[in-house]
Amino acid sequence: MMGQAVGQQDRLFYEFNLEDRVPSNHLLRRIDAVLDLSWLRAELSPFYSHTGCPSIDPELMIRMLLVGYCHSIRSERRLCQEVELNLAYRWFCRLGLEDKVPDHSTFSVNRHGRFRDSDILRSVFESVVRRCMESGLVGGEGFAVDASVIEADASRFARVEGAEIDWSEEQLSRRAIKEYVDALESENAPINPDRKPKAISPSDPAAAWTTRGRYKVMFGYSLNYLMDMKNAVIVDVEATPTRISKEVEATETMIERTQERFALKPRHIAGDVAYGTGKMLGWLGQQRIEPHIPVWDKGARDDGTLSRGDFAFDKDGDVYVCPQGKALKTTGRVHDGKTLLYRSSKHDCDPCPLKPKCCPRAPSRKIPRDINEAARDHARSLNGGEAYNQSARDRKKIERLFGEAKRNLAFTRLRLRGLSGAKDEFLLMATAQNLRRLVKLVSRPPPRSVMA
Ligand code: SF4
Numbered sequence: 001m002m003g004q005a006v007g008q009q010d011r012l013f014y015e016f017n018l019e020d021r022v023p024s025n026h027l028l029r030r031i032d033a034v035l036d037l038s039w040l041r042a043e044l045s046p047f048y049s050h051t052g053c054p055s056i057d058p059e060l061m062i063r064m065l066l067v068g069y070c071h072s073i074r075s076e077r078r079l080c081q082e083v084e085l086n087l088a089y090r091w092f093c094r095l096g097l098e099d100k101v102p103d104h105s106t107f108s109v110n111r112h113g114r115f116r117d118s119d120i121l122r123s124v125f126e127s128v129v130r131r132c133m134e135s136g137l138v139g140g141e142g143f144a145v146d147a148s149v150i151e152a153d154a155s156r157f158a159r160v161e162g163a164e165i166d167w168s169e170e171q172l173s174r175r176a177i178k179e180y181v182d183a184l185e186s187e188n189a190p191i192n193p194d195r196k197p198k199a200i201s202p203s204d205p206a207a208a209w210t211t212r213g214r215y216k217v218m219f220g221y222s223l224n225y226l227m228d229m230k231n232a233v234i235v236d237v238e239a240t241p242t243r244i245s246k247e248v249e250a251t252e253t254m255i256e257r258t259q260e261r262f263a264l265k266p267r268h269i270a271g272d273v274a275y276g277t278g279k280m281l282g283w284l285g286q287q288r289i290e291p292h293i294p295v296w297d298k299g300a301r302d303d304g305t306l307s308r309g310d311f312a313f314d315k316d317g318d319v320y321v322c323p324q325g326k327a328l329k330t331t332g333r334v335h336d337g338k339t340l341l342y343r344s345s346k347h348d349c350d351p352c353p354l355k356p357k358c359c360p361r362a363p364s365r366k367i368p369r370d371i372n373e374a375a376r377d378h379a380r381s382l383n384g385g386e387a388y389n390q391s392a393r394d395r396k397k398i399e400r401l402f403g404e405a406k407r408n409l410a411f412t413r414l415r416l417r418g419l420s421g422a423k424d425e426f427l428l429m430a431t432a433q434n435l436r437r438l439v440k441l442v443s444r445p446p447p448r449s450v451m452a
Pocket residue numbers: 322323324325326344348349352353354355358359364365
């Protein structure tokens with residue numbers, strides 16, 4: 001006999017326990033078992049007034065944001081609707097069935113105010129990293145660094161060619177633009193003063209005009225991750241405009257901060273060739289961190305003329321020696337803050353039979369040498385070794401993290417504008433990814449009796 005559902009939706013009284021409705025293996029139940037936010041209220045208390053109406057509980061907002069980033073819901077308006085309707089979300093946020101869900105506008109007020117002033121999203125991220133460390137997931141031996149481009153909330157069709165915009169008063173009253181204009185005056189300007197961008201977004205000027213994203217050209221920010229290679233835990237995250245120089249600078253910031261906050265200093269670090277600049281390798285050498293990084297090298301020529309590799313460097317004499325045994329000397333002057341030039345003598349080159357293959361269009365040969373060439377040579381010497389090859393394999397885990405963020409968690413376009421908006425979103429995404437990793441590797445679904 002065919003049954004028929006008989007709904008009793010007009011009942012006034014139910015026997016209902018929210019706790020019983022959330023399955024023991026639900027992601028949020030498992031995250032709840034490892035997440036400790038008991039410290040959060042005390043850390044935020046200096047940012048609240050002692051008088052006036054009670055505010056929305058900040059732990060509730062952080063829990064809602066984590067629900068959103070763990071379940072690909074980044075619209076705050078939609079997040080509020082989902083928490084209103086979804087029992088597991090309510091349970092994770094410590095809301096009862098009849099408790100009121102905060103209005104989406106509350107998030108904006110707190111994000112731009114107390115949360116940013118207190119840097120609470122970084123504190124939440126770091127508390128989760130500490131939890132990973134306590135669980136033995138972080139080895140601290142080898143790190144990997146990489147960056148992935150996330151599209152900014154800025155139309156690629158509405159752009160201004162060149163780096164200069166005459167901002168109106170109305171535009172300057174917008175948060176992202178004011179933040180950008182203020183940052184231009186600071187030490188850490190979002191653009192390189194000696195390399196102005198080709199185009200700028202009038203809605204989010206700190207975003208970089210880039211060809212590295214999912215479209216041919218677009219405005220983007222780089223999601224920079226520093227990952228511990230043992231279990232792919234993200235130990236630091238940084239937002240930068242999508243410019244290689246900024247990504248390399250962010251690596252130094254992340255390594256220093258990880259050492260300061262967690263007393264973690266890797267013995268080696270892996271990265272792609274973008275990180276193999278003389279400056280980066282020189283800095284790693286000073287930090288005594290082995291670079292498992294290919295060297296950024298433009299010395300090879302493919303036009304049949306002699307490459308830099310055909311010239312031997314004599315360290316004691318501080319000269320390059322050409323295939324004809326002649327010395328190329330330097331004046332010691334540093335060009336562009338990073339390069340020494342070694343030149344041969346016209347007197348040697350004029351009668352040389354190799355001149356057509358060496359310097360066919362110049363009276364003598366010139367070899368540039370990075371002031372950090374010794375560090376570059378050291379990086380070259382590590383390339384191909386067993387430890388280097390293992391790092392090259394382990395480094396792929398960081399690409400999988402970016403893949404997870406983009407494909408599984410739909411993190412392809414930012415919702416917040418400005419560098420600080422990107423920073424907030426990146427911290428939340430990294431926290432969500434670490435929590436997912438943590439529960440996958442250590443948490444067992446707790447028995448119901450423990451949770452009750
Ligand atoms: S052209 Fe000058 S630098 Fe080149 S191989 Fe001959 S002598 Fe040496």
